Amino acid sequence: MRDASPQTVFLKDYTPPEYLIDQVELNFDLHEQRTQVRSILNLRRNPQSQERSAALTLLGEELQLVSIAIDGQPLEQSQYLLDGEALIVHEVPQDRPFQIVIENIINPQANTALEGLYLSSSMLCTQCEAQGFRKITWFLDRPDVMSRFKTTLTGDKSKYPVLLSNGNKVGQGELENNRHWVSWEDPFAKPCYLFALVAGQLECVADxxxxxxxxxxxxxxxxxxxxxxxxxxxxxxxKNAMRWDEETYGLEYDLDLYMIVAVDHFNMGAMENKGLNVFNTKFVLARPDTATDSDYEHIEGVIGHEYFHNWSGNRVTCRDWFQLSLKEGFTVFRDQQFSGDRTSPAVKRIEDVNALRTRQFAEDAGPLAHPIRPEAYIEINNFYTLTVYEKGAEVVRMLHTLLGAAGFRKGCDLYFQRHDGQAVTCEDFVKALEDANGVELEQFRRWYSQAGTPVLTVGQQYDAESQQLHLTIQQSCPPTPNQPVKAPLHIPVKLGLLAADGSAATIHYNGSSQAEITLNVTEAEQTFSFAKLPQQPVVSLLRGFSAPVTLKMERSLDELAFLLRHDSDTFNRWEAGQQLAVQVIFKLIDAIELSRPLQLEPVIVDAYRSVLTDSGGDLSYQALLLALPEESYLSGQMAIIDVEAIHQAREFVKKTLAEQLHAEFKQLYVQHHLDESGIFDAGAVGRRRLKNACLSYLSKLENEDVYHIAEQQFYSARNMTDQMAALSAIVNSNHPAKARSLDSFYMQWRQEALVIDKWFTLQATSSMPNTFATVQALMKHPAFDMKTPNRVRSLIGAFSQANPLHFHAINGEGYRFLADQVLALNTLNPQIASRMVTGLAQWRRYDAARQGLMKQQLQRIVATEHLSKDVYEIASKSLA
Known part of the structure; x- marks a missing residue:
């Protein structure tokens, strides 16, 4: 059994803090096992608080108290109480500001949860979001308490020659016994979750x-x-991000120094601490021979994301953790804009939507569904979710669509001006957009409080006599936990019409004539009519994926192939190809279940041939047009998921396309197989993507010619993109040199941790037989370390979340394996453990046998003694 029943925190119970902390002075005497912390807190009663208790409650975890004093007077033990995770001072001054001085000791080396102050290799660093600061010292650890910080770090000069914290360096000096100190002062008030320190043997790259x-x-x-x-x-x-934020949002950096530190052990991707960002090495380090094109793009995106937080998260922060999407959804939208402008807007949009539909839609459809502004939580770390981030970004994107680029910018200007230096709510953000544009968005606010993915069901009727097209759109949303009934949302739906020759048909609507319009769907059922159409047009709906919804609209294979060839909207052209493949694959699944022979529809062969022979343009986009829907996306389209049938049908399509279009794939491969080892620009990236997409198809042929091509590319590649693509083709085939190639890759890159992460992931996600045995063997590999989050994600996470075929083996071995690892991680790093549990959360979507096996492992997890709040919340909600 668990130690105690975890307490649920509810948004409805929010009250302002009883006390405020205006100034904080922190002094750290840094040691790996025994760091001494002296905190000086200048407090006063909050005039906005309705509470009038004479006591002060400060939060703290895993701290050893040395002393506590108020206004210079040490407190006796009878004057305070250490109660679990709280330090309660029975009586503090009520009519004036006062000062509390606390001295405590912490053990960074023992902190495997990587929250608060911890040891990463030989470096000391912090992670305080969401509630890590309470593992440093006792504090009012909540985001609506904003304070000005001064921090002094003292440490051994040999171990910690670099001592960093937030803000500006205001002093430094030498001490006896080879020790030194550095003081930092942050001129801007911030919540404690934005505090950071780093100490270690580090080199500085300056610009x-x-x-x-x-x-x-x-x-x-x-x-x-x-x-x-x-x-x-x-x-x-x-530098690109700083310039973009100035040009796009008019936002300038406010300090004289901006620092980034890369650390090996980090639970997240990066953290936007004011002026001192701490990053997972994965999102900083890149060299053409060690990082793929995707790595390069992700690094720029994450660097941008954390920088953009300086305003959307730091200067204006969230009042409470229920408002997390206020800063994260908004900032994800901003980093998506930035990345699209820096690379290819079409490709970036498709990649973002693909991730949303394969992963976030599954979250919306399961027991962990929640609104982008949750109503309750047990452990806030569990709400750093795809819903809060990615769906939150889609909600902001819809506001951008409804207001237009100029109107959205006008609203953002008012938001930053009105709330600079404040901790605010999602409501404050929407209100600023309303006030700046003179609009009313009351119905739109439901996106913040309703969970689930809305479904738009579309019917069309063309009247040749009146030359009118009538579109009827019904919106609905399936029940989600605690929300059985849903109210209609305000959904912007972008629309285009195509004539029979593929050209754009003019849309006559509400007295205007345009090539594209946005329909405002606000009712459970609405009909929109369009006149002056001499022929029935082909409808292009939800252009640019203008809302995070599921679109249900009857389309023939020929109509989808037509849109794939002619739609001018880059997203909908790609989407037509995806839906064409979905229909073909599901026909094959039906044949598999009826034990009928498999045959590929000629229309998809012709459609893919047209993509292959469409020369010129954006090659990265062309590569995306060739990609089949992922198995996880296909799973989301089934009431009861049949993992084997999905895999078999998809593989049949891919292999048959490779056979029938062999010459076209081979020609494109040869055409774009150039040596571009050090080039990272749109042209080079596109050539590599298209070439390697062709190689992925060709590898399904399993012949000597393709084996030779893959092996030759693997050994001659001078960039990681090409080498990994070749190794993937080898590992996911019966290539005779598979073992030798894997060994060669490991020996070549064994000193590069991030590259070895790729090596683990590639094997964990292989569709070939004996993959589970390989994963078990890799758990015992000398390079595997359960204390390193990146390594856990690269093996355990990759297998359980990106290899449906083998993780969902009917014997349940994958489920038992995952539960074993969750329980092992529970005591080491509860945050990472809870994220692993999500691999079992969708158990109700599978057949009865798998349901029973998955449920059994969830019950086993919940019944375990000393279960962390993080793991308990996800596992228990999955069972509910």
Whole structure:
């Protein structure tokens, strides 16, 4: 049994803090096992608080108290109480400001949860979002308590030559016994979750940025010495982000120094601590031979994301953790805009939607469904979810669509001006957009409080006599936990019409004539009529994926193939190809279940031939047009998921396309097989993507010619993109050199942790037989470490979340394996453990046998003694 029943926190119970902390002075005497912390807190009663208790409750976990004093007077033990995770001072001054001084001790080396102050290799660093600061010292650890921080770090000069914290460096000096100190002061008030410190043996890569007002900003990236040569792309990405935010949102950086530190052990991707971002090495380090094109793009996106938080998250922060999407959804939208502008808007949009529909839609359809502003939580770390982030970004994107680019910018300007230096709510954000544009968005607010993915069911009727098209759109949303009935949402639906020759048909609507319009769907059922159409047009609906919904509209294979060839909207052209493949694959699944022979529809062969022979344009986009729907997306379309049939049908389509279009795939491969080892631009990236998409198809042929091509590319590749693509083709086939190639890759890159993560993932996600045995063997590999989140994600996470065929083996071995690892991680790193549990959350979507096996493992997890709040919440909700 668990130690105690975890307490649920509810949004409806929010009350302002009883006390405020205006100034904080922190002093750290840094040691790996015994760091001493002295905190000086200047407090006062909050005039907005309705509470009038004479006591003060500060939060703290895993802290050893040394002393506590108020206004210089040490407190006796009778004057305070240490109660679990709280330090309660029975009586504090009520009519004036007062000062509390607390001294405590913490053990960073023992902190495997990686929250608060912890040891990463030989480096000390912090992670305080969401509630990690309470593992540093007792505090009012909530985001609506904003304080000005001064921090002094003292440490051994040999172990910790670099001492960093938020803000500006205001002092430093030498001490006896080879020790030194550095003081930092942050001029901006911030919540404690944005506090950071780093101490270690680090090298600095320096540059500068000149702002739009002419100020010079020092830029510094700190890494371990052997990684100095992998920072150039991150530095350029930072400068790109700073310039983009000025040009797009008019936002200028506010300090004179911006620092980034890359650490090996990190639960998240990165953290936007004011002026001192702490990053997972995965999103900083890049060199063409060690990082793929996708790595390069993700690094620029994450660097941008954390920088953009300086305003959308730091200068304006969230009042409470229920408002997390206020900063994360908004900032994800901003980083998506940035990445699209920096690369290909079409490709970026498709990649984002593909991830949303394969992963977030599944979250919406399961027991863990929640609104982008949740109503309750047990452990806030569990709400750093795809719903809060990615769906939150889609909600912001809809506001951008409804208001237009100029109107959205006008609203954002007012939001930052009105709330600078404040902790606010999602409601405050929407209100600023309303006030700036003179509009009313009351119905739209339901997106913040309703869970689930809405379904739009569309019917069309064309009247040749009146030359009118009538579109009837019904909206609905399936029940989700605690929300059985849903109210209609305000859904913007972009529409285009295509004539018989593929050209755009003019849309006559509400007195205007346009090539594209946005329909405002606000009722359970609405009919929209369009006149002056001499022939029935082909409807292009939900262009740009203008809302995070499921679209149900009857389409023939020929109509989808027509849209794939002619739609001018890049998203809908890709989507037509996806839906064409979906229909073909599901016909094959029906044949499999009826034990009938498999035959591929000629229409899809012709459609893919047209894509292959469409020369010119965006090659990255062309590669995406060739990609079949992922198995996880196909699973989402089934009431009861049949993992084997999905895999068999999809593989049949891919292999048959490779056979019938062999010459076209081979020609494109040869045409774009160039040596571009050090080039990272749109052209080179596109050539590699298209070439490697062709190689992926060709590898399904399993012949000597393709084996030779893959092996030759693997050994001759001078960039990681090409080498990984070739190794993937080898690992996911019967290639005779598979073992030798894997060994060669490991020996070549064994000193590069991020590359070895790729090696683990590639094997964990293989569709070939004996993959589970390989995963079990890799758990015992010397390079595997359960204390390193990246390594756990690369093996356990990849197998359980990205290999449906083998994870869902009918014997249940995958489920038992995952539960074993969750329980092992529970005591090491509860945050990572809880994220692994989600592999079992969708158990009701499978057949009865698998349901029973998955449920059994969830019950086993919940029944375990000393279960963390993180794991208990996800496992128990999955069973509910």
């Amino acid at each position: 500068e940025f000149v702002t739009m007002s002419g100020r010079r900003i020092a830029l510094e990236i700190f890494v371990e010495k052997h990684n100095v040569d992998k920072c150039a792309h991150a530095m350029q990405s930072l």
